[in-house]
Amino acid sequence: MSTTYGVVGVGSIAEAIVVGLCEGLDDPPEVVLSPRSAARSAALAERFATVRVAGDNQAVLDESDVVVVCLLPGNAAEVLSGLAFRADQAVVSAVAGLSVERLAEVVAPATDLARSIPLPAVATRGSMTPVHPATAAVAGLFDRLGGSLAIDDELAYESVAAASATVAAHFRYLGTIADWLTAHGIAGPEARRYVADTFAALSGELGQPGADFAALADAHATPGGLNEQFARDLGEAGVYDEVRVGLDAVLARIAPN
Numbered sequence: 001m002s003t004t005y006g007v008v009g010v011g012s013i014a015e016a017i018v019v020g021l022c023e024g025l026d027d028p029p030e031v032v033l034s035p036r037s038a039a040r041s042a043a044l045a046e047r048f049a050t051v052r053v054a055g056d057n058q059a060v061l062d063e064s065d066v067v068v069v070c071l072l073p074g075n076a077a078e079v080l081s082g083l084a085f086r087a088d089q090a091v092v093s094a095v096a097g098l099s100v101e102r103l104a105e106v107v108a109p110a111t112d113l114a115r116s117i118p119l120p121a122v123a124t125r126g127s128m129t130p131v132h133p134a135t136a137a138v139a140g141l142f143d144r145l146g147g148s149l150a151i152d153d154e155l156a157y158e159s160v161a162a163a164s165a166t167v168a169a170h171f172r173y174l175g176t177i178a179d180w181l182t183a184h185g186i187a188g189p190e191a192r193r194y195v196a197d198t199f200a201a202l203s204g205e206l207g208q209p210g211a212d213f214a215a216l217a218d219a220h221a222t223p224g225g226l227n228e229q230f231a232r233d234l235g236e237a238g239v240y241d242e243v244r245v246g247l248d249a250v251l252a253r254i255a256p257n
Ligand SMILES: NC(=O)c1ccc[n+]([C@@H]2O[C@H](COP(=O)([O-])OP(=O)(O)OC[C@H]3O[C@@H](n4cnc5c(N)ncnc54)[C@H](OP(=O)(O)O)[C@@H]3O)[C@@H](O)[C@H]2O)c1
Pocket: 008, 009, 010, 011, 012, 013, 014, 034, 036, 037, 057, 070, 071, 072, 073, 075, 079, 094, 095, 096, 116, 117, 118, 119, 120
């Protein structure tokens, strides 16, 4: 029997999931969306024949086998507590920081629960999604979206969530380089284009199997050269140590125990 997915909280990550489930496929699953974020939900229902918008959040649950929760951390537990889940219903949460223990409290009597950290690239089935624990429902969902990475230990899973919080800092790093170029006489658009092209050209190297970051750093650091100097200077200034400190702080926030 085919699975009907219900999505509560139709924001950006939910949209990526729905697009990945349906775009260009001959046999997309049935998907039921919560009605809030009406424009986004309606656009998805318009775009895909198997996607429909439910009357309210409870109707999403009533019409689905697997409920995918894409609410924000600030109100997810409160919203879920107000809904009546079925014992035979599976739940897959994408909500950052909502532990399995807390999720179990708010979706009882449902007990088939899993957490996940989908990235926007699920829209093109282009990334593996960390999941915990690896229930059949969560594996089935993300098998359709580029695969899943099962993580048994919840703290290890949370550390992956912390690692995914490093993207904005990455762009600030690139922006700092571009701004520095502009301060040295290169016009802003050209400076940004140059930095973007430099790093975009490297993305192919990240796609290689078993990406070995130390080997990549060595490959880009001619002995005695400028890359070697800059990487060493940042290390001596404690920049990489601060990356670890920052990650510890994010982890402490999402997994305080
Ligand atoms: N974006 C990512 O890359 C990413 C990756 C991994 C995990 N996550 C997690 O996924 C969750 C969603 O993130 P997001 O980036 O998709 O956020 P988002 O775009 O803000 O989506 C949240 C959605 O929930 C809706 N919502 C709020 N209250 C609701 C309610 N009572 N009933 C139904 N829907 C309600 C919001 O509607 P309104 O806009 O009308 O308030 C909004 O559409 C977060 O917990 C985040 O930690 C996100």
